[in-house]
Amino acid sequence: MKSPAHRTRDIERQAGYLRPEHCAPPPPRTGSDTMWFIRDGCGIVCGIITWFLVFYAEFVVVFVMLLPAKNVFYSLFNGIIFNGLAFLALASHAKAMCTDPGAVPKGNATKEFIESLQLKPGQVVYKCPKCCSIKPDRAHHCSVCKRCIKKMDHHCPWVNNCVGENNQKYFVLFTMYIALISFHSLAMVAFHFVFCFEEDWTKCSNFSPPATVILLILLCFEGLLFLIFTAVMFGTQVHSICTDETGIEQLKKEERRWAKKSRWMNLKVVFGHPFSIAWLSPFAVPDHGKADIYQYIV
Numbered sequence: 001m002k003s004p005a006h007r008t009r010d011i012e013r014q015a016g017y018l019r020p021e022h023c024a025p026p027p028p029r030t031g032s033d034t035m036w037f038i039r040d041g042c043g044i045v046c047g048i049i050t051w052f053l054v055f056y057a058e059f060v061v062v063f064v065m066l067l068p069a070k071n072v073f074y075s076l077f078n079g080i081i082f083n084g085l086a087f088l089a090l091a092s093h094a095k096a097m098c099t100d101p102g103a104v105p106k107g108n109a110t111k112e113f114i115e116s117l118q119l120k121p122g123q124v125v126y127k128c129p130k131c132c133s134i135k136p137d138r139a140h141h142c143s144v145c146k147r148c149i150k151k152m153d154h155h156c157p158w159v160n161n162c163v164g165e166n167n168q169k170y171f172v173l174f175t176m177y178i179a180l181i182s183f184h185s186l187a188m189v190a191f192h193f194v195f196c197f198e199e200d201w202t203k204c205s206n207f208s209p210p211a212t213v214i215l216l217i218l219l220c221f222e223g224l225l226f227l228i229f230t231a232v233m234f235g236t237q238v239h240s241i242c243t244d245e246t247g248i249e250q251l252k253k254e255e256r257r258w259a260k261k262s263r264w265m266n267l268k269v270v271f272g273h274p275f276s277i278a279w280l281s282p283f284a285v286p287d288h289g290k291a292d293i294y295q296y297i298v
Contacts, residue, residue, distance in 0.1 A: 036100040036161070040144055043160030047097060050158055053222055054086055054178075057185055060219045064212060065192045068205050082184055089177035092282040093159060096171045101164030102150035104133045137257060140248050153237070153246040168237070169271050169279075169286050175234040182227035189220050241270050 061082050066075040109127045113134060117125065125134050128141050128148045135141075135148040142148075142162050144155050151165035163171045193216070196204040205212040240247060242263040245256070261269070271279040272286030 035098055036103075037098055038145055038160050040157075040160060043144070043157045046157040047093070047160045050093060051090065053226070054090060054181075057181065057219055057222065058083070058086055060215050061185055061188060064205055064207060064215050065188055068203075078184075078188060082181060082188075085177050085181045085184065088280075088282060089174060089181060092170050092174035092177055095282045096156075096159040096163070096167050096174050097161050099161075099167040099170060101145075101152070101162040101168075102139075102166045103145070103164075104128075104131075104135045104139055104148040104150060106147060107132045109134045138246070138249070151246055152248055153240060154248065163237075165270075168241070170282050172234065172237045172241075172270070173280065173282050175230040175237065179227055179230040179234055182223040182230065185219055186223040186227065189216050189223070192216065241266050244269075 062079065066079050069075045109132050114125065117134075119125065126137075127133070128135050128139075130141050130143075131147055133148050136150060139148045139150045140152040142152060142155050145162050149162045149164040151168075153163040153168060155162045156171065159171060159174065161167065192204065196212075207215065236247075240250070244258070244261060244266045248254075268275065270286065272284070278284035278286075
């Protein structure tokens with residue numbers, strides 16, 4: 001018995017399914033289209049909450065734990081590490097949110113475009129009936145972005161964007177840096193509690209003891225929650241990259257129709273060729289090198 005995915009492909013192969021006469025040419029790009037941003041209310045709220053939580057952690061770490069500390073080296077060392085990681089986390093979040101994840105041109109299922117593919121007898125192209133586009137292999141339609149996304153892994157409301165072939169690096173860096181600052185903040189909270197138990201509570205914070213305890217407990221809860229969530233997500237993404245199988249492909253158990261590569265090559269496809277310190281930078285655009293180009297023809 002054929003799977004739902006195979007039955008869908010059979011429907012797409014039927015004559016007349018494409019119906020290019022029903023598709024209007026894609027609108028011309030203007031200056032306002034240069035930055036990718038999804039206008040989704042839930043995603044925008046989640047993105048604002050993410051930034052707010054990072055700034056809350058920043059406030060507690062700096063003004064509750066580091067500035068009142070008597071050891072200047074301790075405050076300076078931990079302040080540089082935490083603020084540096086927090087900056088990289090927010091930069092990665094912004095890049096993941098405002099980078100085109102690999103959207104297929106909308107409305108390109110026109111007669112002219114299909115003819116430009118110069119199809120040979122027996123070759124097949126797939127059309128998305130929702131956004132009227134000819135999509136390459138391994139592309140899936142996102143109901144939130146309202147576009148077909150190449151090598152789409154999933155839509156993440158926390159970055160208000162899909163995670164696809166063009167922004168997966170930034171999403172992985174975002175989860176990694178959030179996990180690191182969460183672990184760092186938890187370690188500092190534990191050290192601060194130990195210090196305050198041995199000293200007078202009025203000397204370990206500029207706030208009152210009750211306010212200090214409440215702020216630290218909230219930070220501890222936030223750090224533990226996000227450490228677990230982002231660490232699991234980071235591990236899931238790295239495993240998905242190494243196996244070259246997106247989250248949607250794993251969920252739908254789609255048959256592998258693409259060439260199998262080594263894990264190291266799969267990592268370089270996402271983070272760039274060759275390996276360098278730029279892998280850890282959200283400001284470095286990955287060079288995909290000799291990565292396979294996704295074809296419209298299968």
